[in-house]
Amino acid sequence: MQSNDFGSLLRSLRKMLRMTQSDACKDICSLRQYVRLEKNISEPSMYLVQLLSHRFNYDLLTHYKLIYCDMTLQANAIKSEADDLIKQRKYNELYPLILKADKLSEFKRGENLQCSFYYKSLYYYHAKNDIELALHNCINGLHAEDSQITSNNFKGKISSNVGLSLLNILACFLQQSNKSDKAIEIWTQILIDIEEKMSANFTYYQSSVEFIKQLYLSTCYNIGLLKTDTNDLISAIDYFDKGINFASKYNCLYYLAYIVRQKMRVLYTLKRFDEARASYDICMALYLLRGDLSELRSCEKIMKEDYPELSIIKMYD
Known part of the structure; x- marks a missing residue:
């Protein structure tokens, strides 16, 4: 339309x-x-646009973005360049783009404003090691979607891709600030929100579904790692299995090898060697499927050196 x-x-x-x-x-x-x-x-808030998208079962967010955000080639060029730098983890180089964005009217509202705060959060955390400024910009970015949101009140408020990315890094920042319980609470809510949207199968939602799948799997991995670090190993396996089951149901391989590999380590610690060996074999198959021979060889070497019991288990005759 x-x-x-x-x-x-x-x-x-x-x-x-x-x-x-x-x-x-x-x-x-x-x-x-x-x-x-x-x-x-x-002009509607992004949160209101999301609610109306549910009402009409239509991707109003895409149109909102086109009408209110992607109004100039310069704005799009800044976002594309910033996204490339983030993928390459060149966070130091974000600052000139942040200065350019701050001068443009397109970055004063909506998703573009969220993007600006997202870039600032990553810059201050990774390039300046200033977690307080990173958290401050993260919350401000979330406010662009819903003005009532705080790190203590976020349930059901955020569903745009940029907003979910901000929530995700908010949890990461809180984890680094020794607030792991709050990080797990945010990540758990992200999983719940994604599960509800995927099960509802809104047609408008399909435009961002690949990003949502990837976020779900990386979130399961992050929670599983935190549970492993606190020696809550059974709960860690539950989250790894949650990610594996989701990947199987929705056909997504992103992060799956990492999840299976970490599950293998936890199972080995629990001395559940047969299950650990099965996870190892699945992990190796995933590396082969991806054509990632360097990781495959690394995993083979690690198994021989760190998990000797697995090498003597014969899974198949």
């Missing part, structure tokens, strides 16, 4: 679904606020 403005899009969707304006905004916002949205008198 094409539309030059957000209000026209809302109006077209509502009429297509034969809804009144009152039907469209029930339990979401006031009728007055909704009417102002359709007339383009006011």
Whole structure:
């Protein structure tokens, strides 16, 4: 569905679904606020856009992003360059882009504003080792999606990709600040929110589903590692299994080899050698599937040196 403005899009969707304006905004916002949205008198918050996406079963976030965020080639170029630097972990080089973004009106609201705070959070944490400023920018980025959110009140408030990324690094920052319980609470809520959305199978949600799958698996891995560090090994295995089952159900290999490999280590510690050997074999198969021969050889070497009991177990005749 094409539309030059957000209000026209809302109006077209509502009429297509034969809804009144009152039907469209029930339990979401006031009728007055909704009417102002359709007339383009006011701009919706990202959280409100998400609620309306549920109501209409349509990816309003994509249109919101196109209409309110991706308005210039310069803004898109900054985001593309920043994303590349983050993938390469060149956090020191983010600062010039942050300065450019701060001068553009496109980065004063919506998803672009969230992106700006996301870049600042990563820059201050990784390049400046300033966790307080990193946390501050992280919370500010989450506020761009929902003004009421805090590190103690985040349930059901965030669902955009950038917002979920901010929640994820918020948990990482809290973990590094020796607040592991709060980190696990945030990561657990991320898992719950993703499970609910995947099971609901909203058609509009499919545009970001690959990112969501990857976030789910990396979150299971992070919680499993924390549980391992606190010697809560049975719980760690539960989270690794949660990630493995999710990957199998939704056909996602991202992070799966890491999860299976860590599960092998925990099972070995528990002296459940047959299960550990089975996890080792699965891990090796995943490396072969990915064509990652360096990791495969590394895993072979580690098994011989650190897990000698596994090498004598014959899984198959």
